[in-house]
Amino acid sequence: MNRIKAVLEQKGIKQKWLAKELGKSYNMVNAYAQNRQQPRLEILNEIATILDVDVRELIEPTKK
Template sequence: MSINRIKVVLVENGIKNKWLAKELGKSESTISNWCTNESQPSLETLLEVANVLDVDIRELLIPTK
C-alpha cells in the first residue's frame, strides 16, 4: 500500500536518495525503503524530510480524499 510520495517529490525536484540520506543522517537503504513504501518514516521524520526538501508535508502524503 502506497502511503507516501517521497519518491515522486524527489524525482520532481531532481534529488537523489543519496543526497536525502546524507541530509537526514540516514542510510540510503532507509530512504529506499521509504521511497518504495516498504516502511514509513515517523511523523517527526516526515516533517524533517519536508523541511529538507522545502515542501509542505502534505505533498509527501497520498491524499485520502
Template sequence: MNRIKEVLEEHGIKQTWLAERLGKSYNMVNSYVQNRSQPRLETLLQIANLLNVDVRELIVSSKK
C-alpha cells in the same frame, strides 16, 4: 502511502543526498521511497523541510 519518490524526482534530488541529510542509511530512505515502510512524522517533517515543500505534498490522501 507517501509521495517522497515523486517529490525527489520533481526536484532532481537523489536518495543518497536525502539519506546523508537525514543521517539515515540509504536502505532506510529507499524503503520510504519505495513505500515498503513509512517514516515517522518527525522524519516526514524533516524531509519536507529539506526539500522545501509542505509536508502535505509528501502524503497521499486517503480521502476521495
C-alpha cells in the same frame, strides 16, 4: 502511502543526498521512497523541511 519518491524526482534530488541530509542510511531512505516502510511523522516533517515542501505534499490523500 507516501510520495517521497515522486517529490524527489520532481526536484531532481537523489535518495543518496536525502539520506546524507537526514543522517539515515540509503537503505532506510530507499525503503521510505519505495513505500516498504513509512517514516515517523517527525522524520516526514524533517524530509519536508529538507526538500522545502509542505509536509502534505509527501502524503497521498485518503479522500479525493
